[in-house]
Structures are given as structure tokens and as C-alpha cells.
Amino acid sequence: MPVLIDIAPEARLIQHHRPWPRAVTGTTGWTAATESLADGRRTLLGLWGEASCVHMALLDEIDGTAGVVSLEGLQGRYPSVARHHLPALRLERALRDLTGLEPQGLLDTRPWLDHGRWNLRFPLGEKAAALPKAKTYEFLPAEGESLHRIPVGPVHAGIIEPGHFRFTANGETVVRLEERLGYVHKGIEGLMAGADPARAAELAGRTSGDSTVAYAYAFARAVEAALGLDIPPRAVWLRALMAELERLANHLGDIGAICNDAAFSLMLAHCGALRERVLRAADAAFGHRLMRDRIVPGGVAADLDEEGAAGLLTLLAEIRRRFPELVELYDNTASLQDRMVDTGILVPELARHYGAGGYVGRASGRAFDARQALPYPPYDALRFDVPVLNQGDVNARVWIRIREVEQSLSLIEQILGQLPPGPIRHNVAGDGEVREGMAVVEGFRGDILVWLRLAGNRVERCHLRDPSWFQWPLLEAAIEGNIVADFPLCNKSFNCSYSGHDL
Amino acid sequence: MRRLLFESLIRRPLTEAAPRRSYAAMQELAAAIDRTARRRLGRSLSIRAVDAGSCNGCELEMHALSNVFYDIERFGIRFVASPRHADVLMVTGPVTRNMAEALERTYNATPGPKWVVALGSCARDGGCFAGSYAVVGGVSRVVPVDLHIPGCPPPPADILKGLLALLEQADKGARTS
Ligand code: SF4
16 A cells, blocks of 8 residues: 555554555654645645544555545644645635634635534534624735726626636736635535435535536445445446546537637537537436436446437437537637637646646646546446646647547447446445445546445445545636636636535 | 538528426416516516526536527527526525525515526425535525426426416516506
8 A cells, every 4th residue: 555654654554444545643644644745746635524533535646546644533623734735725724614623834714615604613523603793704915006806706697606706907917816615515514424325325416416427426436435345247337338428418518618708609509419419318318317316326226228328329420420520610710719729827737736637637737537547447448548738728628628528439339339238236235334435536527536434324424525626726826817808718618616616 | 610500501400399388387487476466577588597506407407498409599588697687586506505695685686577486406495405504495595486497407398398487477467467
């Protein structure tokens, strides 16, 4: 277990944690782990807390291994990670809001998810009464002659999720963007505590609607890892089929929507039609347009019949016929290229430092894709490329999506070609023992992490980490120096999740 | 691009026939409109979407209404950018506590006559998220609701049916007032 050994040789390994190791360590081990993040030897996968412990999930990209380091028996505080490694900042602010644990040495003392409107504080820790009056939220200052501020949101001017953006601009140029999120915090992790795996799976599938398959997939895999449960081979393949359909639908929708934000609605119309066809084929194949609640712990809840499979083949043929001319249109329209190229550049160093996943990372040189880096079946038996570009602009993020559409088409074809027969679901039964499981699944937006502890067929604690946690902060960096009018374009090219992030 | 545009001239449109009105939704609406006896709305309906804590699934299907298959604008229904231009607020999500005030303020910024459509299971009573410390639990706890469209998320055809029912009643309502 190379990911943990050099960090904490004295650590106690938790026997019931699967598939990667979890080590309970002292402050020295925790600090060593933090340092390995700060100097780039490892990547932060997640950071979350419980009433008196904190956990940090790490990735060693060179070995392709992951692991969790924990501090237990805390007295209300722990050494801040973000103090040395900024990508942990919002995770720590959220952790403090939810558990009351204080990250020692963290200079930013502002809350993140808690807007002072819940009727309690620290819902996942030692609960406390709400403060009588919420403090006003202080945005970071940006001062200078001729600077002005533009507040936007939480209710936006389109069909978009709510969040607040505070721009400081010099004329047309953005000097600073500061995001404020948390508006759609639903308390999903709180609802999961004490739920049985079936109910918790429903909640997981409603964390971010566009990634309902990926979330259900990650959650189911975490439960199965914890219980050491195998699922039927057919279910393994059907899961990947749904995941690729979801990726396809979202990428098609995004490509159209990004072009639309550059006032080129022709692409939106054509991509929107293709996206609709994917959703209809998914509906015919699995009985739900977004394939919600179709992946469950133990397998899948809907089988694919011949008609459904034939529908998917027709879909592949239709997209293969139409998509190339749309790509050509994208590439050959000068006015569109003028808006896309060199807009909203995210430099590779930042993408690497933050461990940004999905098209955001891969358009800025970070080649990570969980299907390949931390492979899970059936992807180890499938052929696919992980496209990577270095430009980091809006255009690169579009091209990554285009290439991934092509890869998903090929994956769907491969899966349909070798789908094994047989049952699709096993019973999920715990033995009443305490067990912990973890899973990382590649959604369309990036890698989703689910960590959970089961005790006697109940979820004791479950943490869901959306890829957006490591993408939202980078949008602030990418927009700097661009004009305010290009923000929708940049924002859409990132397409971060509000709901997945706010939980 | 020319080829693509030319093809669009000769291909049959993808746009589909209008769905039948949803009768359950119509009855619910009839009651709402009788109660308030709203003045003539006219045929065109402007909708302002408000996400009050949705998982974004409902938003995806709202977006789908604008694709060529449903082409919602042909019914005179369109999504607008400001509540000040809206006849209808279409609200999704269980209403998180962090969004309740924003929803209320959006409602207050919408000029009358106005209707509120609660979209999706969450919007009715909190759905899957009911009982959480972080949600109020349903749109009607914060603003009055005229129509609820069920589903998680409701498919675009169902949203369209609900909205057509809303239009029809609005027309009728106008004749009696
Ligand atoms: S009703 Fe379903 S799809 Fe709509 S916001 Fe709620 S959970 Fe998401």
C-alpha cells in the first residue's frame, strides 16, 4: 500500500476498509500527508469529517493507488490542510460547518455551506443551536481606482442552478471573481445517516441530476466494496452502458450549450436533437430518460431487452452520421472560433495542483480518468482513449468533449457486442458488522468519490465528493483578465455542478 | 454550414405534434383560477424558472422543452430572464433553507396576475429530501402554488401538458372575467 506507508509508518490500518487502505494516524502522519499534497507527490481526492474525526483521501497518480488517512478522537480541532494546500480550503470550510471541527491555522474563518438559515449548527457533529442572527458574509476585497463590483445571483437569468458570483471589474475586464455557493445544500449526508442502503442509493442518485447514473454507480460500488460483494457479470456491463449513455447525453448537451453562449444557436439546435435522441433511447432501453434509480447496490434494476439494444444501435448509427458534420461546423466557423480560442485559460499547473478532473483537467494537461487510472470492471476489458490537451481554453474543453463523445460511441458499441447473459442483481445483505467501502467512478464531469461506513445494514456515515469541488475554484482563476461578457461561455465550458457541490 | 442548412430545408422537421391536455392538471388549475378570477392573460405565457434546491434533473427536462422535438415556443410559451417579465414562476426543488428567501423575493418581484407551478416531486413536499434540517419541504410552504407537475423529473411531455392546461384555463378565465 505505497500510498500510505511512507506517510504514516506507525499508523493503525483499519481492517474492514476496502478496497484501498485506511490508516488512523497521529498528527505527525496527518502533517506528512498534508506535505505530500503541498509538494505535489499526491493529489487530494477528498476531505470530510465526523463528530470527532477527519478523513483525507489521497491519490498517488504514479502508482495508481488511493488511500485514506484519518485522525480520530479529536477535541474539536485538527491541523488545517488548506493552510498548506489551498485546494482543501472549501472542503475545510464545509467540514467545519457540518461537524463543528475547527481547522487549526486556517485563516479563512468564513462559513461555506451554512448561510445561517438552518435551525441548527453542525448537523453531522455535536449539534448546536443556531446563532440568533446570521453574520453578513464578507466578500474578499478588491480595491483600486475605477474598479466596480457586479453581484450576480443566486437566482440567475436562465434555467440554471443558483449560486452567487461577485465580480470586480475594471471596465469590461474581470479583475476578480469570487463565488459563493451552498444555496442548494439539502443535507444529503445528514439524510443518509441511519438510512438503509436502498434509500441511501436513491439519495445518492439525486445528488446531481445530470450525473444520477455516475452517483448511483459510485455509491453501489462503495457498498459492494464494504460488504465484499460480487455482482452478476451482466450487471457490471449494463452499468458501464448506462454510464456511457449519460456521458454521451451530457457532452452533446454541453457542446450545444457552450456554442449557444457564443450566440451560435445552430449548434444548440442540432446537438439538442441528438441529446434528446440519447435520452429517448435510454428511456426505451431502461425505462427512464436519465436512467435514475437503475443502478442499485447488488446490480442493476432494469435489464436490457432486444428491442432496447436495437434502439441503442440505431442511436449509434444516427449520431455517427450527424455528429461529424457538426464537428466540422464547429471547427470551420470563424466567428465561433474567435470566441472559443484563448478564452478562459486554465493553466496546467493549477489543474494539476487542484487535481481537477474531467474535461476541465484533461483540457489543461491532466490526463487523469478514473476509468483508466483507478480502473474498475468492465473498463479494464474495454478499449478507449483518454483525450488530453494542453491549451486549457474554452475551445480545448469543447474538443475534449467532442473526443469523448467519439470514445463513448465506441464503448457503447463494444459493450453491446459482448454483453454477457444472466441475472442482473444479487441480494445485498450485511452481516451486521461494521464495514467501510470507498469507490471512485468517472462521471461525465469528472471523478466522483463515495466513502461510506455500514453498520448492521444501515449507513452510519456516507460522504459524496463531486468533481466540482476541485473545478469551481479554478473557474475563478480562468476568468481573470477576460471580459465580463465571456463569463457565461467560460462558466458553461466548466459546467460545474451546484447541487453536487452543495449536497 | 451551407450543406447543413440546405439539408434542414429538405428534411422533415423533428418537431412533434402537441400532446393532449392533461385533465388532472386542468382541474387543479380550474380551481386555482376560479379562486382568483384573474384577468385575461392572452395566449402567450412567460415563464421564469427558479431552482429552489433541485438536483438539476428537473432543469434538464425544462431545457429539453426548447429542443426541436418539443419546441415550446410554438405554443407561445417562453422562458424569460427576469421575474418582472414573467406570468408564471416554475419552481423546482424541495426549497432549501438557503434559497427560501430568494424564492420569496423572486415571487414578490413578479407582477400579477401570476401563477406558480411546482415542478417535480421535491417541489410538492420535499420528496426524497423531506425532513432534512436544510430544507423547508415544498414550494407551497413559501409561496402559493397553483399547479403541481409530478415526476422525478417530469418528462418534457408532462411539463408541456401541464403548461397547455394552464394556457387553456387562462383563456377561459379571461372570457368569464
Ligand atoms: S423532483 Fe427529482 S429530478 Fe426534480 S429536483 Fe427533485 S430529485 Fe431532482
